[in-house]
Each structure stands twice: as C-alpha cells, then as structure tokens.
Amino acid sequence: MATRLCFVINSLEGGGAERVISNLANHFSSKDCSVTVICLNKAQVKYQLNEQVKIVNLLERKDNHNSFNRIRYAFLTFYRLLTLLKKEKPDCTICFMTSANIWAGLCCMILGLPYLVSERTAPDSTLNQYNKFLQWFVFHIYRKSKAIVLPAFGMFNGFKRIKQFETLYNFKTIYNPIHQFVKPNPGSVNSKPFMLSVGRLSHEKGFDRLIEAYHLLQLRDTDLIILGEGPERTALEAQIAALNLSGKVKLIGFKSNLQDYYAQATVFVLPSRNEGYPNALVEAMGMxxxxxxxxxxxxxxEIIEDGVNGFLIEQDNVPALSxxxxxxxxxxELKKQFSDKAKLINETNSIERISANWEELILS
Known part of the structure; x- marks a missing residue:
C-alpha cells in the first residue's frame, strides 16, 4: 500500500517555502507515494505540480478585518482541516510555516497522527513576537512533532531565545533543495546589463538598502532589476523616484522565467534583514x-564562504554592500571564480540529496 503524505501550507502563491514544498511533493509523488497538498487559503498556484499530486484549498478568505470574520475563519480552518486529515489518515503530515504548523499540528495531536513541523523564516519575525501563552501553546505542539525542521542550522539558536524552547531537542536541519530550472532562453530580458535581486517586496527583504547601495554606485550602463511582489512596492517606487532612478531600477513583479534573469545578470544581490534559508541566493548560485x-x-x-564563492557583507553596512x-x-576574473565555485551548490543541495534527508525523517 502506498505511503500517504499530506503537506500543509498557507498557499502555493509565490515564495521560497512554497517552492520547496512543491519540489518535495513532486519528488514523493514520483516515488509512488499518495501526496495531497493542503492549502489553508485559496490562491493562485505559482509552481508546477505533478498531475498525481492532489491540491485541496480549505478557505477563500475575503474580509479578515473584523473580529467576527477572524473567529469564523479560525473555526472553519480548524474544522475543515481536522475533517480532511481524519479522512485521509496520512502516514505523516508535513507542515510548513508557523500558522500551518499550529493548525495542522493541533489537528494531528487530536487525531493521534504523526507530523513534522518546519519553520522557514527567522523566529524573530514569527514565534519570538507571540505572547507568552501562545508561545507555550506552540511549544506543546512542536514538542509532540517527530521533528522541527529548520532550513539553516543557525535558526536553532534563534528559537532558543524563547525560554520554553530551550528544552526542545527534536530540531533537525535540512537545507532547501535547489530548483532545477528549464534551459534559459537565448533572448535578452533587458536592453542593458543588469544587477538582479529576487524576493517578496517586504521590509525584511531589504530592497530599500539595495536601492540605496545602487544609488551610491552611480552606474550609467547597468540597471537594477528586482523580481517579486509585496506590500512595500509603493514605498520602494517612491524611493526610486526620490533618488531619480526611474527607468534604471525596475520592479518587474513575479516572473515564471526566472532562469533567464539569473543566467543574464552580471551580479545577484541579497540585501535581506533576515532570512530562513534564502532560496533566491541558492538558485542564483546554481545558475x-x-x-x-x-x-x-x-x-x-551557511551558503557563502566570503571571498571564495561570493561576498558576505556585514549586516546593515550599505556602503560596504555598494x-x-x-x-x-x-x-x-573574480566574477568567473565566484561563478565556478557557486555552481558546486548544485551537488550539495541537489533534490536527490535533500529529499533523501526528508525521506529518512518522514518514513522513519
């Protein structure tokens, strides 16, 4: 009988965690596992999934601003997820990101089903901001999981800043697998050479710092292209206009042909204030x-060895970044050295190697 797996995440809209879960779902479905991806919220699926993978959307959220709707959505999320997991009876449920971890972990505890939780971003942006009661609640859900999977070893210390979490020993580090892109297209994506950055347009991604660093360079013949969407778009557009960089710094949204941009960029820059394990950096290096x-x-x-396969810059030091x-x-010469060394990540972070780590954890 095929192993039944359920993956639970907020949605499959663009993002690093969403890409990882899509790759894992595809991998396990090709291994003759029965795979269901449960999305707490209905949204456009931005990643290609094998036809054998079943996708279930629990809710379509329309208005979450008043207390009644928040309570209603919470009840519906819990009830529908509990009902679905009871019906599916998965051999293991794999949850990605804090809210999905909490809902799915709680349901699995009630049903007596094995589960894994995985935090994908810095805990200072998630659990460390919760009140004491909620931290206590999450602690008990995470304590009962088969493992708390982190994409970077350093995140372990971040969780230890919460007092209760000091006693947890079921942490496991599994790096993100590198995404295998299709062959880049030969046509140019931009009329000039360009620097590239990729990610959600949000404060923690630090694109305001990259735009400032680009402004310091005063480049005439090299543009800056930023791929992604998010809540900081208006603020970033205002910054671009204020620095007279319109037409040179381009916010071009979400693109499905990322491989063309990685292949043609002169330099890739990650200006983030915090991360979990930056997929975009791994993807750029792989290309x-x-x-x-x-x-x-x-x-x-944990990805860049400074001066060997890239530059690692002191946090918050925009002039040094520039x-x-x-x-x-x-x-x-240095660009070629970094390029050649960076490609080695295709071996260390191959889907085969990373999936083997997940297999060992899920099927144990």
Missing part, C-alpha cells in the same frame, strides 16, 4: 551568477 549577500540571520553564512558590488562588477 552560476556571482553573488553578494548581507550576512543576516539566517542562512547566507563597494562589494563595485568590486565584483569591475573584476571579470
């Missing part, structure tokens, strides 16, 4: 794009 990253919590220091970009743009 051989020379990289510069802020040494934020967490992930970049200097590192300039050094790389003007040194073709």
């Amino acid at each position: 051989g794009c020379p990289c510069v990253a802020m040494n934020c919590e967490f992930g970049p220091s 200097l590192a970009i300039d050094k790389l743009l003007n040194n073709s």
Whole structure:
C-alpha cells in the first residue's frame, strides 16, 4: 500500500517555502507515494505540480478585518482541516510555516497522527513576537512533532531565545533543495546589463538598502532589476523616484522565467534583514551568477564562504554592500571564480540529496 503524505501550507502563491514544498511533493509523488497538498487559503498556484499530486484549498478568505470574520475563519480552518486529515489518515503530515504548523499540528495531536513541523523564516519575525501563552501553546505542539525542521542550522539558536524552547531537542536541519530550472532562453530580458535581486517586496527583504547601495554606485550602463511582489512596492517606487532612478531600477513583479534573469545578470544581490534559508541566493548560485549577500540571520553564512564563492557583507553596512558590488562588477576574473565555485551548490543541495534527508525523517 502506498505511503500517504499530506503537506500543509498557507498557499502555493509565490515564495521560497512554497517552492520547496512543491519540489518535495513532486519528488514523493514520483516515488509512488499518495501526496495531497493542503492549502489553508485559496490562491493562485505559482509552481508546477505533478498531475498525481492532489491540491485541496480549505478557505477563500475575503474580509479578515473584523473580529467576527477572524473567529469564523479560525473555526472553519480548524474544522475543515481536522475533517480532511481524519479522512485521509496520512502516514505523516508535513507542515510548513508557523500558522500551518499550529493548525495542522493541533489537528494531528487530536487525531493521534504523526507530523513534522518546519519553520522557514527567522523566529524573530514569527514565534519570538507571540505572547507568552501562545508561545507555550506552540511549544506543546512542536514538542509532540517527530521533528522541527529548520532550513539553516543557525535558526536553532534563534528559537532558543524563547525560554520554553530551550528544552526542545527534536530540531533537525535540512537545507532547501535547489530548483532545477528549464534551459534559459537565448533572448535578452533587458536592453542593458543588469544587477538582479529576487524576493517578496517586504521590509525584511531589504530592497530599500539595495536601492540605496545602487544609488551610491552611480552606474550609467547597468540597471537594477528586482523580481517579486509585496506590500512595500509603493514605498520602494517612491524611493526610486526620490533618488531619480526611474527607468534604471525596475520592479518587474513575479516572473515564471526566472532562469533567464539569473543566467543574464552580471551580479545577484541579497540585501535581506533576515532570512530562513534564502532560496533566491541558492538558485542564483546554481545558475552560476556571482553573488553578494548581507550576512543576516539566517542562512547566507551557511551558503557563502566570503571571498571564495561570493561576498558576505556585514549586516546593515550599505556602503560596504555598494563597494562589494563595485568590486565584483569591475573584476571579470573574480566574477568567473565566484561563478565556478557557486555552481558546486548544485551537488550539495541537489533534490536527490535533500529529499533523501526528508525521506529518512518522514518514513522513519
């Protein structure tokens, strides 16, 4: 009888965690497992899933601003998820991101089903902001899980900042698998050479700092392209206009042909204030794009060896970020070295190697 697996996440809209869960779902479905991906919220699916993978959307949220609707959505999420998991009876439920971890973990505890939880972003942005009661509640859900999977080893110390979590020993580090893109198209995606950054347009991604660093460079013939959507778009557009960078800094939204941008970019920059394990950085390196990253919590220091396969810049130091970009743009030998060394991540983070780690954990 095929192993039954349920993956639970908020949605499959664009994002790093969503890409990882899509890759894992595809991998396990190709291994003759019965795979269901449960999305707490209905949204457009941005990633390609095998036809054998079943997708279930629990809710379509329309108005979550008043207390009545929040209570209603909470009840419906719990009831529908509990009912679905009771029907599916998965051999293991794998949850990604805090809210999905809480709902699915609670349901699995009630039903006596095995489950894994996985935090994908820095805990200072999630659990460390919760009140004491909610932290206590989450602690008991996480304590009962088969494992708390983290994409970067450094995140372990972040969770230990919560007192109750000091006693947890079921943490497991599994890096994100590298996404296998289709072959890049030959046509140019931009009329000029360009620097690239990719991610959600949100404060923690630090695109305001990248735009400031780009402004310091005063480049005439190199544009800055930022791929992604999010709540900071208006603020970033205002910053671009204020610095007279309109037409040079381009916010071009979500693109399905990411491989073309990675392949053609002169430099990839990760300016984040915090991360879990930055997929975009791994993807860029896998495509051989020379990289510069802020040494934020967490992930970049476990991916980049400074001066060997990229530059790692002191957190919050925008002038140093600007200097590192300039050094790389003007040194073709260094760009080639970084490019060649960066491609080794295709081996260390291969879907086969990373999936083997998940298999061991899920099927044990």
